[in-house]
Each structure stands twice: as structure tokens, then as C-alpha cells.
Amino acid sequence: MSDAYLRIVDVEVPEEDAPAMGKKVIDRFRKLGLITGKLNKKCVLGEGGGYVPGPAITKYKVYRHDITKFFPPQKGYEFFDHRWNGAEPIVGGHYNSYAFPEAWAGATCSKCNKPISNRDDEFFYAICDAVQKWQEEECRGPVACPLCKKKTDITKWQCRTPLGIGNLSFSFWNWTEFDSPDWSIDIPAIVAEVTGTRSN
Numbered sequence: 001m002s003d004a005y006l007r008i009v010d011v012e013v014p015e016e017d018a019p020a021m022g023k024k025v026i027d028r029f030r031k032l033g034l035i036t037g038k039l040n041k042k043c044v045l046g047e048g049g050g051y052v053p054g055p056a057i058t059k060y061k062v063y064r065h066d067i068t069k070f071f072p073p074q075k076g077y078e079f080f081d082h083r084w085n086g087a088e089p090i091v092g093g094h095y096n097s098y099a100f101p102e103a104w105a106g107a108t109c110s111k112c113n114k115p116i117s118n119r120d121d122e123f124f125y126a127i128c129d130a131v132q133k134w135q136e137e138e139c140r141g142p143v144a145c146p147l148c149k150k151k152t153d154i155t156k157w158q159c160r161t162p163l164g165i166g167n168l169s170f171s172f173w174n175w176t177e178f179d180s181p182d183w184s185i186d187i188p189a190i191v192a193e194v195t196g197t198r199s200n
């Protein structure tokens, strides 16, 4: 069984507000019963630790087999085939790496509105550099448009798949894609509602 995560990135929350905002989102998840317990490092592969899924997950998500017997979480937190199943809040510059570079399909310049092909290697590497720069250098990563030559920050490029780059993110280890019909709850919408900002 491979291990993967979904990531929601808040692309607008300022750096100084990210820790408090992260706590607010976690509090909401806990209230909804989506997560439970204390922050622990056994349920995620990330460094900061995460929260195991809560008992209400069976209310919001259709399962093909009965997992209720695994609540409260048992030793090793093994349920629905995975050991790593936590929700992991991450404060600090991050981006949704499942969307980039793996799902890179080009981008549109916000200055000239023209699409840049995903076959433009030079541009692709410029985007890679900008993402790295953004993480290392105070959340700034300008990228020049190959067509109009104007520089726009990496966060302003309309990328396909949307590149979420921001100061607060949440990784959900081995959770089902949020747009799956199995969910009766919209988790990205909850994050957006709590933070009041835009997420990717």
C-alpha cells in the first residue's frame, strides 16, 4: 500500500497569523469529530505530527467496510489499511506538491493573460526556481513571462493544476480525494470558512 497525502494550502494567510489560524482550523476539525486526540508523530510521515481521524469520519465519509470498530484509535492507529492516516497542520512556507511538479500543465500569465505551455522547459525551470526561492526568501518568487517579459510573483501565476503556495497548509495522509462523492462534507470549504481566505 503506498502512502500519499492530500494537501490544502491557504494561499493568503499572512505568515504572522498562520500559527493561530492553524489552531482555529484544527479546533473546528475536532469539533466536527473529523480528528481526535493529541498531536502525535505516529500517524503521519511529516515531521510536525498530526491528528488521527475522529469518530465522526464515518458520518461524513462512505466506507466499503466497517471501520467503527477501530474507534477510539487503537495501538498503531491502523485503520482503513493505512498506518498513516492523520491530518497534519504545517505552518511555514509550503506548497501543494501533489499539484507541482507532478501535475504541471502550464500556466497563464496574470499580466498578458496568455497561456504558457507545459512543454516550455525553460519556463518550467523558472517556476521551479521561483517556488524554491519563495520558500527560502521571505515568500517572494518572481517569474518572468516568456511572452510579455513582465515579472509576476509565483503566487499570482494561474497554474494548471492550481499551485497553492502559502504559509499555512494541511496534509491529510491517505485520505480520500476531497472531491470524491464518498464525502458528504466539504473539507476544503471548511478550511476556507475558518480562515476566511483562499485555499488551493
Ligand SMILES: [Zn+2]
Pocket (backbone or CB within 6 Å): 109, 110, 111, 112, 113, 114, 145, 146, 147, 148, 149, 150
Ligand atoms: Zn505575460
